[in-house]
Amino acid sequence: MTEQQSPPEQMATGEGAGERGGNYKITIYELENFQGKRCELTEELPNITEKEMEKVGSIQVESGPWLGFERQAYAGEQFVLEKGDYPRWDSWSNSHSSDSLMSLRPLQIDSADHKIHLFENVGYTGRKMEIVDDDVPSLWAHGFQDRVASVKALNGTWVGYEYPGYRGRQHVFEKGEYRHWNEWDAN
Numbered sequence: 001m002t003e004q005q006s007p008p009e010q011m012a013t014g015e016g017a018g019e020r021g022g023n024y025k026i027t028i029y030e031l032e033n034f035q036g037k038r039c040e041l042t043e044e045l046p047n048i049t050e051k052e053m054e055k056v057g058s059i060q061v062e063s064g065p066w067l068g069f070e071r072q073a074y075a076g077e078q079f080v081l082e083k084g085d086y087p088r089w090d091s092w093s094n095s096h097s098s099d100s101l102m103s104l105r106p107l108q109i110d111s112a113d114h115k116i117h118l119f120e121n122v123g124y125t126g127r128k129m130e131i132v133d134d135d136v137p138s139l140w141a142h143g144f145q146d147r148v149a150s151v152k153a154l155n156g157t158w159v160g161y162e163y164p165g166y167r168g169r170q171h172v173f174e175k176g177e178y179r180h181w182n183e184w185d186a187n
Helices: 009-013
Strands: 003-005 025-031 035-041 058-063 066-071 075-081 084-086 103-106 115-121 125-132 150-155 158-163 167-173 176-178
Antiparallel strands (some): 066 103, 158 167
């Protein structure tokens, strides 16, 4: 993983009632372009088959943000879903490697000042980079190399990307400590 970004703009501004204690509402459709069976959610769903749906073909986020996962039980690739329409899988998948979304949960936003520490080695060792309330489209531009092995998200909610320019798989860092990269890799 090479990139970190502060929360998407909606998350940073608190729009969409996604802050702690806020309202969350998302509608999932079994087919593309908001067709077929539909289900409205206001809370987490560890397995879409609990709602008698086999797949998610399109999504409308009324208020959020939400975090979608490729597999059941909040596993696999992560997808940050902000307020808006997602008519087909490639509109929410940043890496275009998966057309599956099997679980969802509201993304809790810590509205405090945003601050995160990135470390090149596990256990918070090696080079350290501190980011405060800022977008960083490329860690290389700041002298940080191509890997982040541990993270301390001191305040705020952050989205890390696999490649420069906010591309590739997304990894969400909510306030907390991630001693080893496998703690945020949902595979």
